[in-house]
Amino acid sequence: MEREVPVSCIDAYEVPRYGKMVLVQPGGVLLPAGYKKFAKPIYNFKYRSDDICLFTYPKSGTTWTAEIVWAMTHINEMQRALTENLNHRYFFIDNDFFHDLAEEEYMEKLKAKCPDAKQEDGPILQLTALEKGRRFIWSHLSFDLQNPDVLDKCKVVYVIRHPKDNMFSRYMHFNKVANASLPIIFETFLSDNTPYGNYWHHVSEAWKRRDHPNLHIMFYEDMKADIMAELKRLNEFLGTSLTEEQLKKVAEHTSFNNMKANPSMVLDIAGFKGSFFYKGQVGSSKGQLPPELDARMDAWIKENAAKVDPAFKYAS
Numbered sequence: 001m002e003r004e005v006p007v008s009c010i011d012a013y014e015v016p017r018y019g020k021m022v023l024v025q026p027g028g029v030l031l032p033a034g035y036k037k038f039a040k041p042i043y044n045f046k047y048r049s050d051d052i053c054l055f056t057y058p059k060s061g062t063t064w065t066a067e068i069v070w071a072m073t074h075i076n077e078m079q080r081a082l083t084e085n086l087n088h089r090y091f092f093i094d095n096d097f098f099h100d101l102a103e104e105e106y107m108e109k110l111k112a113k114c115p116d117a118k119q120e121d122g123p124i125l126q127l128t129a130l131e132k133g134r135r136f137i138w139s140h141l142s143f144d145l146q147n148p149d150v151l152d153k154c155k156v157v158y159v160i161r162h163p164k165d166n167m168f169s170r171y172m173h174f175n176k177v178a179n180a181s182l183p184i185i186f187e188t189f190l191s192d193n194t195p196y197g198n199y200w201h202h203v204s205e206a207w208k209r210r211d212h213p214n215l216h217i218m219f220y221e222d223m224k225a226d227i228m229a230e231l232k233r234l235n236e237f238l239g240t241s242l243t244e245e246q247l248k249k250v251a252e253h254t255s256f257n258n259m260k261a262n263p264s265m266v267l268d269i270a271g272f273k274g275s276f277f278y279k280g281q282v283g284s285s286k287g288q289l290p291p292e293l294d295a296r297m298d299a300w301i302k303e304n305a306a307k308v309d310p311a312f313k314y315a316s
């Protein structure tokens with residue numbers, strides 16, 4: 001029997017581009033209104049033991065990690081990444097409630113496999129379910145909105161990035177695609193109700209599951225500091241048994257410059273192209289915030305990181 005999602009969805013305001021939004025509580029998760037329809041199918045989605053999932057708060061290094069995981073599991077066919085878009089190698093299961101994101105393209109793919117399929121049932125969820133081979137699934141929804149059994153079924157990688165750089169990356173993205181201002185993005189990021197929910201809610205939902213053997217948590221800053229060490233940890237977790245030489249190849253293939261230069265990395269949809277790669281650095285927000293906002297964010301981080309765990313990376 002299908003489980004009910006233990007959240008409430010309240011109709012919220014309209015935002016340009018995404019239209020009507022809903023506020024999902026707890027978590028203060030603002031999502032396109034279409035989420036109401038897909039909440040239950042996502043919550044009940046049937047994972048398989050060889051699936052690999054990537055769950056992240058947006059702007060944490062999702063694209064980078066997605067490419068790493070894919071390259072590690074396709075070590076002898078990495079060149080495919082130069083012509084095959086990442087969105088075609090992964091299933092972005094949130095896509096069905098973002099109606100404009102290449103839905104027609106996915107619908108065509110779905111119709112070829114299943115002529116009777118209906119658009120309103122969500123092309124991506126259907127395509128994911130129909131996939132016969134190993135599935136690479138990614139989502140920005142926090143763990144409390146995912147199938148509660150997902151970790152018992154398959155491996156999940158979760159990436160965390162320092163909230164200040166995360167917020168600044170969000171700003172650079174939405175400034176490019178929607179002319180959003182820094183104060184607006186700042187206030188939304190620190191508010192309780194924000195797209196994909198409060199940063200700390202998202203992170204703490206993953207952190208409390210950190211001892212599950214099927215969950216691998218990575219920090220963007222650690223990846224930047226020593227990518228080979230992180231690839232080795234991932235190699236263990238994924239069971240990919242790659243040699244040092246092969247891991248070096250993965251590191252090279254997924255370097256910031258190589259990924260940025262790859263014309264097929266990010267789908268050219270909804271004006272997103274060119275908004276995914278800003279600097280790809282730790283501390284990219286340094287000196288960018290007015291001192292008053294900078295101090296507010298420091299205090300906010302200190303208070304909330306300690307609530308996640310006094311030993312949490314950003315707590316001191």
Ligand code: PPS
Pocket residue numbers: 056057058059060061062063064165168169170172254255256257259276277278279280281284
């Ligand atoms: S999204 O839109 O949520 O999927 O964005 P996400 O991919 O999670 O995060 C985007 C930021 O990750 C940076 N990025 C990288 N950093 C280092 N190395 C590599 N290879 C890499 N690829 C992407 C990207 O540049 C965004 O960070 P900023 O600071 O905005 O540059």
